[in-house]
Amino acid sequence: MICPECGSDKTRVTDSRACTDGSIRRRRECDDCKCRFTTYERISEKAIAIVKRDGTVELYDRNKLLNGIVRACTKRPVSLKQMENIVDEIESSIRSDFKSQIKSTALGEMVLDQLANVDDVAYIRFASVYKDFQSAQEFADALDKIHSRHK
Numbered sequence: 001m002i003c004p005e006c007g008s009d010k011t012r013v014t015d016s017r018a019c020t021d022g023s024i025r026r027r028r029e030c031d032d033c034k035c036r037f038t039t040y041e042r043i044s045e046k047a048i049a050i051v052k053r054d055g056t057v058e059l060y061d062r063n064k065l066l067n068g069i070v071r072a073c074t075k076r077p078v079s080l081k082q083m084e085n086i087v088d089e090i091e092s093s094i095r096s097d098f099k100s101q102i103k104s105t106a107l108g109e110m111v112l113d114q115l116a117n118v119d120d121v122a123y124i125r126f127a128s129v130y131k132d133f134q135s136a137q138e139f140a141d142a143l144d145k146i147h148s149r150h151k
Contacts, residue, residue, distance in 0.1 A: 001028055005035035021088050048094055049101045057101070062087060069111065072126035076119050086114040120146050 001011045008030055015027040023042040029035070048060035069083045090110045094102055108130040115123040127133075127142050 001039060003030035003033060003035055004037055006030060006033040008032040021084070046095075046100060048091075048099070050107060051101055051103045053104060060102075062091070065090070065107070065111070068126065068129075069115070069122075072115065072122040072129075073119060076122050078119050078122060082118060086111070086118070089114060116146070116149065 002009050003011055010031040011028045012031060013026050014029050014036070017025045019025050019040070021042075023040045026039045026041065028037055028039060030037075049057050050060050051057050066083060066087050069086055070080075073083060090107070093110065094107075112123060112127055112130065115126055123146065124139075124142055128139065131138070131142070133139050133142070
């Protein structure tokens with residue numbers, strides 16, 4: 001591992017711990033400049049392809065999904081950890097079904113299911129973009145769905 005401070009490749013691991021998301025957290029120290037830093041290792045898994053509405057296929061990008069959720073949760077009482085947990089659960093669900101491809105519509109529904117349990121406003125924000133509301137009625141229908149869930 002290369003030291004982020006001095007660029008030396010003479011670093012050593014001082015501590016390793018398993019994280020709840022399946023990654024490994026390693027504390028490292030540079031032998032040259034004594035800088036301490038943390039790295040996270042994640043098992044490289046089989047790529048997932050997303051089949052878009054127009055039929056094009058693109059590789060799944062965790063950051064793209066997380067960014068969409070972050071945008072929906074802006075100025076809401078939802079922590080980054082909760083958002084990362086949503087992405088982790090979605091990835092886990094896809095992989096547990098042994099899928100190498102998933103339709104973007106199915107992925108969007110998975111996000112909506114997760115957001116419905118976390119924050120109603122974030123759910124509506126994500127739904128309005130994902131479902132491309134074209135009228136106030138579509139927006140009202142989404143609100144009615146939330147209201148019926150709380151009864």
